Amino acid sequence: GDLQRLSLGHRVTGSAAIALEAVVRGLLGAPAWEAELAISSVDLPALAAGLPEAAVQGRLTTSGDLRAARVQGSLSGTAPDLPDFGRLHLDLDLTWQDRVLDIASLELTEEKSGALLTADGELDLSDEVGSFDLRAAWEKLRWPLTGAVLAETRQGKLDAAGTFDAYRYGLQAVAWGPDFPEVVLRLAGEGDRQAARIRDLVLDTLGGRVSATGEARWAPRPAWDLAVTAEGIDTAEQWPQLPLGADLELTSAGDLEGFDYQLVGKLDSELIPPANVSLAGSGDRRGTRLERLLIETLGGTVQAQAQAGWDPQVAWDVGVEVSDINPGVHWPEWQGQLGGRVTSAGSLAEQGPDLTALIEGLAGTLRGYPVRLDGALSMKGREVALRDLKLSSGPSSLTAAGGVGEKLDLRFDLQSPDLRSLLPEATGRVSASGALSGTLDAPAVRLELAAQGVEIAGQGIERLSGGADLDLAGDGALRVDLTGERLLAAGMRFDAVKLSGDGALSAHRLSASVVGQPLALELGARGGLGEENAYRGALESLSLRSEDFGNWRLQGGADIPSQGQTLRAGPLCIRDEGGSGGCVSFEQGGAGRWQAKADIDKLAFDLFAAFVPEGLILAGYAGAKAELRAQGGL
Secondary structure, eight states, X not given: OOSSEEXXXXXXXXXXXXXXXXXXXXXXXXXXXXXXXXXXXXXXXXXXXXXXXXXXXXXXXXXXXXXXXXXXXXXXXXXXXXXXXXXXXEEEEEEEETXXXXXXXXXXXXXXXXXXXXXXXXXXXXXXXXXXXXXXXEEEEEESXXXXXXXXXXXXXXXXEEETTEEEEEEEEEEEETTEEEEEEEEEEEEOSSEEEEEEEEEEETTEEEEEEEEEEOSSSOEEEEEEEEEEEEGGXXXXXXXXXXXXXXXXXXXXXXXXXXXXXXXXXXXXXXXXXXXXXXXXXXXXXXXXXXXXXXXXXXXXEEEEEOSSSEEEEEEEEEEEEOGGGTSGGGOXXXXXXXXXXXXXXXXXXXXXXEEEEEEEEETTEEXXXXXXXXXXXXXXXXXXXXXXXXXXXXXXXXXXXXXXXXXXEEEESOGGGTOTTEEEEEEEEEEEEEOSSSEEEEEXXXXXXXXXXXXXXXXXXXXXXXXXXXXXXXEEEEEEEEEEETTEEEXXXXXEEEEETTEEEEEEEEEEESEEEEEEEEEEEOGGGOEEEEEEEEEEEETTTEEEEEOSOEEEEEETTEEEEEEEEEEETTSOEEEEEEEXXXXXXXXXXXXXXXXXXXXXXXXXXXXXXXXXXXXXXXXXXXXXXX
């Protein structure tokens, strides 16, 4: 061409494939242009390190002169390594004239989910103040854009207008996710170059409403003055297993060099007793001081003061005072009155926690029994020390002391001549003592137990005595010796119960028996722990005598070896005196990979005579084979 009309054609290859066709007029006078840009591909990592691989295509057209210009077109793209972004498509129509940007339309869509974001408006930079009038709306906006949804706002809109020295804004949206409740959001306010004022913030969620007003300031330094109210919140609408009703008011004002906060509210739940809560405190960028915490519940109060810091390290000093607490207000069978004091102080250093906790005479009465809890706990690094922990309720007492760390030295003793002093529905007496020694890698456990006339919620035993010793250091000893009389469990009575074991970790024997009506069971097993924690176990004997189903015995032994996540059991074959029976086996080759087999060659129908209606006679037998396999879970 010439200086009056110049035609341009340009091709780019390599890290980008782009074609440009343009016409420029009046180069020496008032230049104007018309152009079209076609994008076939762009290699983003080649243009800038760290950018993801992307497939980008598009077509843009532009026309204008030095005073005004317009850009129209569309772009689309995907990122193969970022599937969460889906396939995005952008359509736009923009005009720039006399330092004013006019967004006639801007539309962003994601093809698979149908997500849509639109925007339009004006940005005026023609003077120093600057002004804008912008609007945006969306539908089905979600994350990730494809696949299983984590969060979604089904619809919403945003608008902002004014100057940078005085503007207003508004936002409306509905959001939800599988792990959080639906929220209907409305926000309106004003702002300037230094702060944004929240005139009205409302979130309708969990059957109630959270509202807020205030100001957030970012110049000359970050500061805030906020008031938040929550009314009628019911967490059971989203989490039925955690029902909690809440009405709260929170205020806070200040900046990072000094702020204060206050909270008052009411909590109500089926799981915990109702409570009125109030607190007040202050803080700065280095820590906070809780000047007052008051919880009114169960006819009494819980009061606390605390100081916590996080610069230069996390540290705390807390004191809690309990007065006139009556658990019977919420749990009628636990009438009483409790009070006491608990304190804790410590810090989190590079070598680990350094803390102390002290229970200073938490005492009173409970169900007519005098009760008291005292004790102290300290922790330094990985060393934990328990000093003189003692819990008493009437004639019953539990004491514990010792330490857990590089070495284990923990002892406990429980003496309860009347179990009713511990549990309302319990009767009988129990004596138990034990110790934990050795190291964390090779602990040793000792337990001695004696019980007489024990019954709890319809389950019980007339007499139980014995103990157990287990030492996991080297080829440590193993001893189990428990003997019981007149056991009542699951509606069945057993005259005698016995569990025995002796030997060492590398070779030991176990036996168990229960004798009673309507069944009796006896079994014997052996085992040994070898190198690399490989366990060699075997079931050597099993006999079951039942009034309804006859007498059954193990046919031969059944090996049960295991190591790590591998396990094999069987085949285990049992048969009754009439010839009914079969074999089962199980094998696990790794996490989520297992198979089970069953081969029942004969199962006589007369075994089920007790469950057949009177007058109906079943004769004969059935056989069955089954195999189950799982790969990567069932």
